[in-house]
Amino acid sequence: PYVNTKEILEKANKEYYAVAALNINNLEFLQAILEAGIEKKSPLIIETSEGAIKYAGTGDPLRGAKFFVDMVKGFADTLDIPVSLHLDHGKDFKYIVSAIKAGYSSVMIDASDKPFEENVKITKEIVKIAHSVGVSVEAELGKLAGIEDNVSSAESVLVNPDEAKKFVEETQVDFLAPAIGTSHGAFKFKGEAKLDYDRLKQVKELTGIPLVLHGASSVVEEIVEIAEKYGADFGGSKGVPSEILKETVQLGINKVNTDTDLRMAFVAGLREYLHNNPKEFDPRNYMKKGKEYVKKVVADRLELLGSAGKA
Numbered sequence: 001p002y003v004n005t006k007e008i009l010e011k012a013n014k015e016y017y018a019v020a021a022l023n024i025n026n027l028e029f030l031q032a033i034l035e036a037g038i039e040k041k042s043p044l045i046i047e048t049s050e051g052a053i054k055y056a057g058t059g060d061p062l063r064g065a066k067f068f069v070d071m072v073k074g075f076a077d078t079l080d081i082p083v084s085l086h087l088d089h090g091k092d093f094k095y096i097v098s099a100i101k102a103g104y105s106s107v108m109i110d111a112s113d114k115p116f117e118e119n120v121k122i123t124k125e126i127v128k129i130a131h132s133v134g135v136s137v138e139a140e141l142g143k144l145a146g147i148e149d150n151v152s153s154a155e156s157v158l159v160n161p162d163e164a165k166k167f168v169e170e171t172q173v174d175f176l177a178p179a180i181g182t183s184h185g186a187f188k189f190k191g192e193a194k195l196d197y198d199r200l201k202q203v204k205e206l207t208g209i210p211l212v213l214h215g216a217s218s219v220v221e222e223i224v225e226i227a228e229k230y231g232a233d234f235g236g237s238k239g240v241p242s243e244i245l246k247e248t249v250q251l252g253i254n255k256v257n258t259d260t261d262l263r264m265a266f267v268a269g270l271r272e273y274l275h276n277n278p279k280e281f282d283p284r285n286y287m288k289k290g291k292e293y294v295k296k297v298v299a300d301r302l303e304l305l306g307s308a309g310k311a
C-alpha cells in the first residue's frame, strides 16, 4: 500500500534498520525498484528531486508532482509492501507546495545552506503547512561537499549535535539529515572513505528521531566494470563502502538516499545491451538490461540495510 514515510521510518527507528530512499525520474527505475522490494519483502521510499519533477512535468511543478503521485500510488496500492513518495531536497517553495498538494507522503525542506536561525524559521513554516495535511517533513543540518550545496569538499560543514537537538525541538521536524562527511555523486572521497561516527552517535542520542544519510551510494565495482567494458569512463569514482554504510545504520541512520548507484547500474545495462543488440530499437527491450541491474543493486542494498523481510 501507499503509506506515509513517517510510518515506515518510525518502525525502522524502533527496530534499528534502515530503509532505502531511491530516486526516480521515470517509469523504468520505479519498475526495477518495486520488483526488488517485492522480491525482498521490504518497505520502500521512492523519492524525486525538484529536477525530476521539472523533467516529468516539462517545467510545470504541479503537473510533474501529480505525474509521480499517480504513478507511484497507482503501483503501491496494488502491492503488499509499504511504499511512500518523498520530495528530495525541496528548496523552491513552489515545488514543496506542489508536492504537498499532489499527495506526496513527505517532503524535505533543505535550507542547510542558510544560517541556523534561518534554517529553523524556514523549516518551521514548511512543518506547519505539511503537518496540517498529514505530510511528514525532513530537514538537513550541515553541508554536504560536492554538487548539491555547491560547496567544495574543503568547505563541507559537519553537523553540530547540540544544534541538532535545538533544531528538532524548535522545528518539530519528523526526520533529520545530519551532514557527517558524505557528498552527492560518484566522486565522494579523494583519499580514504571516512565518516564522523561520533557526531552521528551524538545526534541520535540527543534527538532520538529517524535520521537520514545523504550521499550514500557505494559506487558498485561490478557495475563500474560492466559500464567501462562498454565505453563508460568512471575513472576516479568512489562511494561509501558497504561496511561503513552498515556502521551508520547501527549508529541510528534509518533512511539511506541512493541515486548515483541506480544511475550507474542503468547506464551499464544500456551500454551492454545496445552493444550486444545492434539491431534492437524497441525501448521495451533495450532498457531491460538496465532495469535488471538497477533491480540487482537495489535488492542487495535492501539486504545490506536490514529492511528485507520487514514489509
Ligand SMILES: O=C(COP(=O)(O)O)N(O)CCCCOP(=O)(O)O
Pocket: 023, 049, 050, 051, 052, 088, 089, 183, 184, 185, 186, 213, 214, 215, 216, 217, 218, 257, 258, 259, 260, 261
Ligand atoms: O543523497 C542523495 C543521493 O546521493 P548519491 O549521489 O550518493 O546517490 N540524494 O538526495 C539524491 C540526490 C538526487 C539529485 O537529483 P538531481 O540531479 O535531479 O538534482
Ligand SMILES: [Ca+2]
Pocket: 110, 111, 112, 113, 140, 142, 143, 144, 148, 149
Ligand atoms: Ca543541503
Ligand code: NA
Pocket: 047, 087, 088, 089, 108, 138, 257
Ligand atoms: Na531527502
Ligand SMILES: [Zn+2]
Pocket: 089, 148, 184, 214, 215, 257
Ligand atoms: Zn541528498
